[in-house]
Amino acid sequence: MDPDEILIPMAVFEELMGLPFGSYGIAYDISTQRTQDNVPHGWHANRSNTYDELVNLLLAAGYQQDQLSVWICDDTTATQAYWTMLSLSRVRPSGKLETTIQGLKMYHVFNQEFDITEYMQLGGIYSPIL
Numbered sequence: 001m002d003p004d005e006i007l008i009p010m011a012v013f014e015e016l017m018g019l020p021f022g023s024y025g026i027a028y029d030i031s032t033q034r035t036q037d038n039v040p041h042g043w044h045a046n047r048s049n050t051y052d053e054l055v056n057l058l059l060a061a062g063y064q065q066d067q068l069s070v071w072i073c074d075d076t077t078a079t080q081a082y083w084t085m086l087s088l089s090r091v092r093p094s095g096k097l098e099t100t101i102q103g104l105k106m107y108h109v110f111n112q113e114f115d116i117t118e119y120m121q122l123g124g125i126y127s128p129i130l
Contacts, residue, residue, distance in 0.1 A: 006086055012082075013079070016077075016082055017078075017079060019108060020110075021077055022074070023072055023073065023075070023112065024076055024077075024078060024080075024081035024106060024107065024109065025066065025072045025073075025106070025107045026070075026071050026081065026104075026105070027069060027070045027071075027105045028103060028105075029101070029102040029103035030050055030069075030101060030102065031100045031101075032047050034099060034100045035050055035096075045096075050091060050096065053092065054088060057087055057088055057090060057091075058084070061087065072109060078106070085104055088104070
């Protein structure tokens, strides 16, 4: 199904409309096994093709890569982030994402200061001294 033809249930739409403007993240998990296994158990495809298509769709929507499969867009709405998630179903061939997806989540980043990656890495204030 074309994401542009999807109708969001009213309860979900109302909840999205109540969420604040700001930074939203999208995280996904794709099954490597279902992507690479031979037909009929998989797509007999290189997983990089799927990831490349996801990257292109997310970049086109204004997202920046935060981690391997975690993307963040600043200055957006929850509704727009939700539509971006739905647009990921454009990955070709049709049905590939739906049969390989293990997780697809949207989240609101209310404060970037709680990203303590640099503090935990070697040399950061929370890392042990070697």
